[in-house]
Amino acid sequence: MATDEIIVTAEPTSLKRVTAKSKRATARIITELCTGCGICVKTCPINCITIVDSEWNFTGIAKVDEHCTGCNICAIDCPWTGVEMINPDGSRKDEVEYERQLKKLRGYH
Ligand code: SF4
Numbered sequence: 007m008a009t010d011e012i013i014v015t016a017e018p019t020s021l022k023r024v025t026a027k028s029k030r031a032t033a034r035i036i037t038e039l040c041t042g043c044g045i046c047v048k049t050c051p052i053n054c055i056t057i058v059d060s061e062w063n064f065t066g067i068a069k070v071d072e073h074c075t076g077c078n079i080c081a082i083d084c085p086w087t088g089v090e091m092i093n094p095d096g097s098r099k100d101e102v103e104y105e106r107q108l109k110k111l112r113g114y115h
C-alpha cells in the first residue's frame with residue numbers, strides 16, 4: 007500500500023434512528039362516536055383535520071390526515087370522546103383515558 011493513501015470512513019454519529027418506538031401516537035377518529043361537530047377542526051394546531059361525508063350521520067365525521075403530530079389536543083377537546091390516540095404498535099395511549107376520566111369527573115359530558 008502506498009504511504010500517501012488515505013482511507014476515509016464515514017461514521018454517522020448524529021443520525022437519528024427512526025423506529026416504531028420513537029414514532030409518536032396519532033389521532034384516530036371513532037366513527038361511531040364522532041358527530042361531525044367540527045370542534046377538533048378548530049382546535050388542531052396544524053389544521054390536519056377535516057370534516058368529510060359519512061354514512062354514519064348527515065353532518066359528516068372528522069378525518070385526520072398524515073401530518074398529525076400526536077399532540078392529543080383533539081382527543082382532549084372532543085366533547086363526544088370521538089378521538090382516540092393510537093400508538094405505533096396499535097395500542098391506545100393511556101393519557102387520553104386519564105383525560106376522559108377527568109372530563110367525566112368535571113361533568114364535562
Ligand atoms: S372528533 Fe369529536 S370534536 Fe371532532 S368533529 Fe367528531 S365529535 Fe366533533
Ligand code: SF4
Pocket residue numbers: 032033049050051052053054055070073074075076077078079080081
Ligand atoms: S393529535 Fe394534535 S395534530 Fe393530531 S389531529 Fe389531533 S390536534 Fe391535530
